[in-house]
Amino acid sequence: MAPVAALGALALVVGLSACSSSSKTTTPPTKAGAFEGRGPITLATGKDTSGYLQTALNNWNSAHPNEKATLIELPESADQQRQQMIQNAQTKSDAYTILNTDVVWTAEFAANGWIEQLPEDQFALDKMLKGAVDTAKYFGKLYAAPYLTDAGLLYYRKDLLDAAGIASPPKTWDEMKADCQKVAPQSGGASCFAGQFEKYEGLTCNFSEAIDSAGGQVIDDSGKPVVDSAQAKQGLDFLVKSFQDGTIPKEAITYKEEEARRAFQDGKLIFERQWPYMYAKANATDGSSKVAGKFAVAPIPGLTGPGKATLGGHNLAVSKFAKNKASALDFIKFLTSQDEEKAHLLKTSEAPVYAALYDDPELVKQFPYLPTLKEAVSNAAPRPKAVKYGEATTAIQDAAYAALTGTKSSDQALKDLQSKLTEITKK
Incomplete structure (x- = not known):
């Protein structure tokens, strides 16, 4: 997930919730709220590292001078964004009109x-990817507009693989490690692989993808925690042993999206698990990337074949406590229109929610990874709609980080996580 939010991802849990003590209401909704009032509005979002959002706001403001939209940039960390949005809601503040939310919230x-x-009926949901639409609903009702979707991809140094006589990217973890051994002599000292392993939402994503890609689950389809399994251990062991044997460099324990991106762009990695947003940045020809034109993307690898990415992305929601909700609704329709999403893709390489854009010959020519991304998004494990979320993701991050840093064995970390998730899901 890209760092307008740090896209965080999690093949996770039905029935998990935030740390908020008020997170107890589960009554199904009845009808859509009233959208009244016109005037200035705000958009609360993660840091706009691409510069796209301000350009979009400028276009809106030019056409709607009496309904000016102002960007409120929150921290890069998805966890901190969520906390600030919750604090705003708990105080019933009208400071945030529109919320750019992680799909799992x-x-x-x-x-x-x-x-x-x-x-x-005011959104073209039938033209959007089903998985993206599903993330915006609660009890079958639409509570946010699908805005951007996401799935992890494997970025790799195609130039180095080609030079080593490797014709195609790896489909398994073992193949990836073997490719690194072949490439090492001409890699300039680059490390093999990295992802996002700092203790934050991105670690939940990387942990979940490793578990899913080994054939395991964190929670099964019935809502029962099943993370203490042989398959989950194989997934976590891949990450733990990769840190131990140097496949993943030690400094990657501090990587979030941007740290990992910079490492890849600086030529320090052969392979990286990253979100689509990096494609445009890594291909920049302004001197900021040492690997422009030298890399390609593929599905993430797994234990015995291609891995299973986790569905990420962002939706746009209207705060219950906001003013000028009629303006807010119109602004969301503008920002999530197909034309605007195409412009967003062209500017940032972030993944749109409209299916047709993935098959547009003009776009595929400019972004050759689009067919791979569409496949990854279509096959991604969704993050279930969860009422109690904060406690679960914190428990996962604690367990994964303990295993990666050697504080706990994989067996103990998974056993403790199983117990913690069982406790959380019974609340």
């Missing part, structure tokens, strides 16, 4: 009455 925010139900 929909159920929590809707259940607590922090966001308005949206009128479905």
